[in-house]
Amino acid sequence: MTVKRFSSRDGSRSNDGNEQFGALEQESFINNSSEIRKDLVTGGGIEAIVNRLSKWVVSVLFGSIILLRHDGAALWAVIGSISNSALSVVLKRILNQERPTTTLRSDPGMPSSHAQSISFISVFAVLSVMEWLGTNGVSLFLSGLILALGSYFIRLRVSQKLHTSSQVVVGAIVGSLFCILWYTMWNSLLREAFEASLLVQISVFLFAATFALAFAAYVVLNWFKDER
Numbered sequence: 001m002t003v004k005r006f007s008s009r010d011g012s013r014s015n016d017g018n019e020q021f022g023a024l025e026q027e028s029f030i031n032n033s034s035e036i037r038k039d040l041v042t043g044g045g046i047e048a049i050v051n052r053l054s055k056w057v058v059s060v061l062f063g064s065i066i067l068l069r070h071d072g073a074a075l076w077a078v079i080g081s082i083s084n085s086a087l088s089v090v091l092k093r094i095l096n097q098e099r100p101t102t103t104l105r106s107d108p109g110m111p112s113s114h115a116q117s118i119s120f121i122s123v124f125a126v127l128s129v130m131e132w133l134g135t136n137g138v139s140l141f142l143s144g145l146i147l148a149l150g151s152y153f154i155r156l157r158v159s160q161k162l163h164t165s166s167q168v169v170v171g172a173i174v175g176s177l178f179c180i181l182w183y184t185m186w187n188s189l190l191r192e193a194f195e196a197s198l199l200v201q202i203s204v205f206l207f208a209a210t211f212a213l214a215f216a217a218y219v220v221l222n223w224f225k226d227e228r
Contacts, residue, residue, distance in 0.1 A: 051160050054153040055114070061146075062121045065128050072194040072201065073186055075208040077124050080182035082211045084120045084175060088113040091174070102161040112163045115154045115171030116178075122150035123179040 062081065066074045088111060097110035126143040133139035154172055157163045163171075193200045 047156055047159055051153075051156040051162075054118070054156065058118050058121055058150070058153065061125060065125050069128060072191065072204055073128075073183075075204050076182070076186045076190065078208045079204075079211050080124075080179065081117070081120055082215045083182075084178050085113065085117055085215065087174070087178065088116045088171070097167065099167075100161045100164055105162065109163050109167045111171035111174055112154070112157050112168040113171065114157055115163070115168040116175035118150045118153050119172040119175030120179040122146050123176045124183065127179075127183050 062077075066078065069077075091111055092108040092113070095110040096108050099105055099107070099109035125146050129139050129142050129146070133142075154168050157168050158165055190200070190204075194204060
C-alpha cells in the first residue's frame with residue numbers, strides 16, 4: 001500500500017514524462033513500420049518482419065508483467081533489465097567478436113544483446129507466472145509458451161544472419177542466469193527490507209526511475225546518431 005501511495009504522489013510529475021516517452025515510442029513505431037514495408041517490397045520474408053516486430057512483442061510482455069505485479073519486484077526487474085542490457089554492451093566491447101560477414105552491421109556481435117534481453121524477460125515472466133499460479137498444468141503451459149516464443153525470436157537472429165549460433169546461445173545463457181541471480185537477490189536480500197521500510201521503497205523507486213530515464217536517454221542518443 002505504501003508503494004501505491006508513493007506512486008500516486010508522483011503521478012502528476014510522471015504524466016509529462018509518459019507523454020514524451022509515448023511520442024518517442026510512436027515515432028519509433030512509425031520508423032519500424034516503414035522498415036516492415038521495405039521488407040515486404042524487397043521480399044525479405046515473413047521471418048524478417050517477425051524479427052523486426054519481436055522487440056515490440058517482448059516489450060509488451062515485459063510491460064504487462066510489470067503492470068500486473070506493480071510491486072517492489074517489478075521495480076527491481078526494471079533495474080535488472082537495464083543492468084542486463086548494460087552488461088551486454090560491456091561484454092561486446094570486451095569480447096569484440098565480429099558478426100556474420102553477410103550482415104551490414106559493424107558493431108560486435110558477442111553476445112547477442114537481443115538474445116540476452118529476450119532471455120532475461122522470458123525467464124522473469126516464467127518466474128512471475130510460477131509465483132502467481134504455483135506449479136500446475138496452467139502455469140507449466142504458460143511457461144512453456146513463453147519460453148518457446150522467446151526461443152523462436154532468438155533463433156530469428158541467426159536465420160536473419162545478424163548473429164552466429166554461438167553469439168545467441170551465449171546471450172541467452174547470460175540473460176537467463178542474470179535474471180535468476182537478480183530474482184534470487186530480490187527474494188533473499190531485499191524483499192523483507194522493502195516491505196518493512198519506506199526508505200527502502202523510495203530508494204528502489206528512485207533507482208528504477210533513474211535507470212529507466214538513463215536508458216531512455218541512451219536509446220534516444222543512439223537513435224539520433226544512427227539518423228545522421
